[in-house]
Amino acid sequence: MGDGEEEASVTDMPGRAEQARAFGFETRQLHAGQRPDPNTGARAVPIFQTTSYVFEDPESAAAYFNLQEYGNTYSRIMNPTVAVFEERVANLEGGCGAVAFASGIAAQAAALFTLLQPGDHVVSSAALYGGTVNQFKHLLRKMNVELTWVDPDSADAWRQAVRANTKAFFGETIGNPGGNVLDIETVAAIAHDHELPLIVDNTFATPYLCRPIEWGADIVIHSATKFIGGHGTSIGGAVVEAGTFNWSNGRFPVVAGPSPAYHGLRFHETFGTYGYLMKLRAETLRDLGGALAPVNAFLFLQGLETLSLRMERHVGNALAVAAFLDSHPLAANVTYPGLPGSRYLPLVEKYLPRGAGAVFSFDCAAGRLGGQSLIGGVTLWSHLANVGDSKSLIIHPASTTHRQLNEDELRAAGVAPGTVRLSVGTESVEDLIWDLEQGFARVAAVAGGKAATA
Amino acid sequence: MTDLGRYQDPLTIQRVLHTARTIAVVGLSASELRASYFVGYYLRRHGYRVIPVNPRESRILGERCYATLPEVPVPVDVVNVFRAPDALPGIARDAVAIHAGALWCQFGVISAEGARIAEEGGVTVVMDRCLKVEHARYLGRMHWLGFNTQRITSVRTGLQ
Numbered sequence: 001m002g003d004g005e006e007e008a009s010v011t012d013m014p015g016r017a018e019q020a021r022a023f024g025f026e027t028r029q030l031h032a033g034q035r036p037d038p039n040t041g042a043r044a045v046p047i048f049q050t051t052s053y054v055f056e057d058p059e060s061a062a063a064y065f066n067l068q069e070y071g072n073t074y075s076r077i078m079n080p081t082v083a084v085f086e087e088r089v090a091n092l093e094g095g096c097g098a099v100a101f102a103s104g105i106a107a108q109a110a111a112l113f114t115l116l117q118p119g120d121h122v123v124s125s126a127a128l129y130g131g132t133v134n135q136f137k138h139l140l141r142k143m144n145v146e147l148t149w150v151d152p153d154s155a156d157a158w159r160q161a162v163r164a165n166t167k168a169f170f171g172e173t174i175g176n177p178g179g180n181v182l183d184i185e186t187v188a189a190i191a192h193d194h195e196l197p198l199i200v201d202n203t204f205a206t207p208y209l210c211r212p213i214e215w216g217a218d219i220v221i222h223s224a225t226k227f228i229g230g231h232g233t234s235i236g237g238a239v240v241e242a243g244t245f246n247w248s249n250g251r252f253p254v255v256a257g258p259s260p261a262y263h264g265l266r267f268h269e270t271f272g273t274y275g276y277l278m279k280l281r282a283e284t285l286r287d288l289g290g291a292l293a294p295v296n297a298f299l300f301l302q303g304l305e306t307l308s309l310r311m312e313r314h315v316g317n318a319l320a321v322a323a324f325l326d327s328h329p330l331a332a333n334v335t336y337p338g339l340p341g342s343r344y345l346p347l348v349e350k351y352l353p354r355g356a357g358a359v360f361s362f363d364c365a366a367g368r369l370g371g372q373s374l375i376g377g378v379t380l381w382s383h384l385a386n387v388g389d390s391k392s393l394i395i396h397p398a399s400t401t402h403r404q405l406n407e408d409e410l411r412a413a414g415v416a417p418g419t420v421r422l423s424v425g426t427e428s429v430e431d432l433i434w435d436l437e438q439g440f441a442r443v444a445a446v447a448g449g450k451a452a453t454a
Numbered sequence: 455m456t457d458l459g460r461y462q463d464p465l466t467i468q469r470v471l472h473t474a475r476t477i478a479v480v481g482l483s484a485s486e487l488r489a490s491y492f493v494g495y496y497l498r499r500h501g502y503r504v505i506p507v508n509p510r511e512s513r514i515l516g517e518r519c520y521a522t523l524p525e526v527p528v529p530v531d532v533v534n535v536f537r538a539p540d541a542l543p544g545i546a547r548d549a550v551a552i553h554a555g556a557l558w559c560q561f562g563v564i565s566a567e568g569a570r571i572a573e574e575g576g577v578t579v580v581m582d583r584c585l586k587v588e589h590a591r592y593l594g595r596m597h598w599l600g601f602n603t604q605r606i607t608s609v610r611t612g613l614q
């Protein structure tokens with residue numbers, strides 16, 4: 001093209017003017033990220049089951065690879081079905097965008113990989129999902145990244161853990177399985193005092209119950225496998241960024257400095273708000289792989305369409321089951337943070353007013369044997385290693401999800417030998433309680449006349 | 455603090471995007487790695503005539519450069535500014551003088567005085583917004599990379 005005389009190589013069709021409106025959550029969980037397919041008019045999100053995309057012309061291809069134009073090149077880096085899911089999660093969380101991954105663990109690794117380099121340091125809550133503990137403890141060490149575990153409930157612990165080479169704070173909205181509720185606003189303020197981003201895993205709350213970005217979090221991680229998908233069909237994850245963190249503050253040359261992979265491009269300077277996410281996609285996702293499959297993105301979108309409806313039911317059932325256990329003689333230490341006696345109740349009222357999620361644990365009488373007897377006695381709750389399904393799930397963390405942790409790490413994560421973790425589904429709640437009663441009958445048999453302590 | 459909300463109205467932004475043909479980019483860099491070059495390149499690709507205003511270069515993006523706005527020999531619909539905020543009042547005066555339709559100030563290019571001069575001269579003002587991002591939000595393909603366009607619509611539009 002010369003002197004602007006020729007036709008443009010792309011056709012832009014102005015639509016009807018769109019009014020500014022702050023749409024409600026329930027509207028956005030159905031519509032955000034998707035417009036009716038322009039080519040066919042399809043109302044449902046089409047599944048673009050394709051590896052690659054035909055370029056219009058050589059100049060367009062170059063523009064896509066130079067990041068000068070938003071275009072599809074190869075489904076390891078972007079896919080139109082996956083993009084609908086990404087935008088919808090970003091919209092519901094109130095972020096500037098999102099990048100999806102093949103799992104929540106892949107999302108988390110990529111989010112950290114994008115902002116870390118060897119010699120860096122991360123401060124993390126000690127009350128985490130066991131898979132995250134393993135990733136931080138072993139994978140980060142291999143990358144020569146140091147880690148400090150802190151008691152997430154102690155503001156001083158976060159403050160005192162900061163070093164000159166610290167690059168991020170990490171925590172979960174609702175800890176797994178101890179039920180710690182993170183004081184997001186306070187921890188974000190400490191992070192920002194030190195010009196650090198706060199990364200929050202919001203898997204257990206979902207954006208319906210809590211939106212960490214509204215309280216100061218900079219990056220939100222999701223395992224979409226859980227409540228977002230909601231039906232236990234697919235593995236996937238996402239990284240959402242608020243888009244407001246100043247990556248050019250001097251602490252993050254790995255994000256703000258010239259990129260050798262793109263001829264010296266400075267992602268934060270050139271793309272501003274979108275710089276971190278562009279780097280996450282164009283470098284980290286491109287180079288590590290771990291792309292979400294389009295079919296899985298479609299299933300997550302089906303899940304998101306009913307997220308608010310399911311979560312209302314999940315938290316209602318969870319509170320009823322927690323109250324049942326709280327008054328049961330063979331159960332102790334029920335960690336549901338929404339219970340009236342919970343130490344986290346003030347934080348629940350602030351951050352989780354619609355409900356404190358649906359995953360929690362309790363200590364079964366008779367320790368390890370008691371916990372295993374309970375699981376052996378139920379017939380409706382499914383014994384498996386997942387949470388966030390519409391079907392109710394039960395597991396014994398000390399012998400499964402948290403098996404790789406030592407005694408100290410188990411304690412820090414709120415796990416005792418008799419701890420049983422529940423993910424309360426959306427069934428008829430009286431059936432869930434009936435089934436737990438069946439299990440407790442077995443526990444009573446092994447506990448005998450002993451005091452009901454775990 | 456300048457009330458930026460009145461310079462970020464979505465209906466105004468859409469009207470400017472849909473009606474503009476010729477965009478003078480003040481401070482357009484000749485470096486392919488700078489944000490202004492990304493924006494200029496993108497706008498030209500999407501059918502706008504992009505006129506560089508940069509006294510230090512002779513040609514950028516295949517177009518002749520002009521040192522100042524009054525030297526541009528054709529009518530300008532949008533003056534798109536990539537300069538420091540303190541240059542904005544002067545650029546706003548030039549935008550009024552050449553009867554530009556709109557003064558579009560990129561992220562961080564914020565000046566209450568510049569906005570006042572343009573508005574009093576009958577020039578529409580958009581401030582602290584990126585012209586490329588807004589085009590990509592309403593007409594382009596920003597959603598293909600998972601960015602939050604904030605758009606909610608069930609209206610079917612044409613081929614992409």
